[in-house]
Amino acid sequence: MxxxxxxxxxxxxxxxxxxxxxxxxxxxxxxxxxxxxxxxxDPDEVRDDPQEYVAERLGEPDGVLIIDETGFLKKGTTSAGVQWQYSGTAGRTENCQVAVFAAYASTRGRTLVDRQLYLPKSWTSDRERCRAAGVPDGRAFATKTALARHLVTRALASLLPIAWVTADALYGQDWHFRRMLEEAESATSSPCRNRSRSSPCPGAGASTSSSPTHLRTPGSGSPAATAPRARASTTRRPRCCRPSRSSRVTGPRTAGGCWPAAASPARTRSPTTWHTQSRGPL
Known part of the structure; x- marks a missing residue:
């Protein structure tokens, strides 16, 4: 080995x-x-051994778990999960495999600690092809964000001391990923595209006194912001804060970046807002 x-x-x-x-x-x-x-x-036991080593040699109370994906360019069609798909490594669509990785970082060093191969639907729907490549019959299709949730869950249950979790916008925009972190009491604020009306973007709009530290995830050009595990706040600007193009409102805005209610144009439906949620010490 x-x-x-x-x-x-x-x-x-x-x-x-x-x-x-x-x-x-x-x-x-x-x-x-x-x-x-x-x-x-057993590949999982081989994974657990280095995690114990990393926890002993690199572990610190404020350790950071970093989630990101990368691609492996391939020539053929028999490697598990290979197909024409976007590769962040190449920066374009290529014939490749894609896997989601978890890395651990502290002031003492950084290293990879877990992995999960992404299997597209073209693979999971073809059981004979999966068997030929050694893919277990029980392996079903899972999105990259679902794979990331598995990685985080395993990492939090391991010996690794983790205080922060960070990822780029692909994972930060996923409500299930953020919700899982909130339930695990490991708050995060990944960059969000603010497309979901029913989920806040953790860390957005946090006060200056507790502003998160900005990190850059490996293999990605997107900055990822993290929020401390002990205390975090989540908020999101209401969608109604921006008036329609036909009824622009001039003048100063409030501290939150919105126009005063008196100056806002009339709306046919009530705004959707998310109130700030504070979490106390664990």
């Missing part, structure tokens, strides 16, 4: 059995092929 991982991380052009074996000093690739094809080992 150590040689296999060393080969994957090394400067090997094509990471097939022969190339990896030559790089790590093996005469033939039989050992590496046995590891992948015939040896019995």
């Amino acid at each position: 150590r040689d296999y991982v060393r080969g994957l991380l090394g400067p090997v052009g094509r990471k097939n059995g022969w190339q990896l074996a030559e790089y790590v000093g093996h005469d033939v690739p039989a050992g590496l092929q046995h590891l992948l094809n015939r040896a019995r080992w």
